[in-house]
Amino acid sequence: MFSKACEYAIRSVVFIAVASLNGERVGFKEIAKEIDAPEAFTAKILQKLSKSGLIVSVKGVGGGYEIPVEYLEHIKLCEVVNVIDGDSIYKGCGLGLAQCSETHPCPVHFKFKEIRNGLKQMLETTTLKELANGTKSGDTFLKM
Numbered sequence: 001m002f003s004k005a006c007e008y009a010i011r012s013v014v015f016i017a018v019a020s021l022n023g024e025r026v027g028f029k030e031i032a033k034e035i036d037a038p039e040a041f042t043a044k045i046l047q048k049l050s051k052s053g054l055i056v057s058v059k060g061v062g063g064g065y066e067i068p069v070e071y072l073e074h075i076k077l078c079e080v081v082n083v084i085d086g087d088s089i090y091k092g093c094g095l096g097l098a099q100c101s102e103t104h105p106c107p108v109h110f111k112f113k114e115i116r117n118g119l120k121q122m123l124e125t126t127t128l129k130e131l132a133n134g135t136k137s138g139d140t141f142l143k144m
Contacts, residue, residue: 001119006084009045011035011142013080016055016065017072017132025064036143045084052083072129081123090120 002010015034019026026034032042046065050057054075056066067075081089093100094112102109134140 001089002081003085005041005045006081008035008037008042009049009080009084010077011037012042012045013049013055013067013075013128014131014135015142017067017128018136020067020069020072021132021136025058025062025066027064031065034143048083049080052079054079054083067128072132073127075128076124077126077128077131078120078123090116 012031012035015031016026028043028046029039031037031046032039035042037045046055046057049055050065054067056068058064058066093106094108094115095106097106100106100109131140135142
């Protein structure tokens, strides 16, 4: 459903959020290792997230990536998805057809529309703080 870049972006921001809750910054190599992603790909994703303002990049000794703790409860998962994948996840045909629409639906159009709407609501209501707290407590995980 998400592109590989978006999956890595979501994992990255959750990992950075957990570190931020612990008062730490993390470097891109550590992030790549902990989310099980290629370093170069992770660096490009982090650069995009940083340019968008979702994460903060601090240069120099003791630098790395962080998210101000007070922002965690305000940043929604949809913001991460929009930076990496745009809004196409809410519009595409479930079968990948170019001409699928309400008036000319594919065989799964109406069932897939329900799933897309549910996904959109989940992305718009889930905060980074919620995801970070679950990971920090051990209730959820980023890597086996």
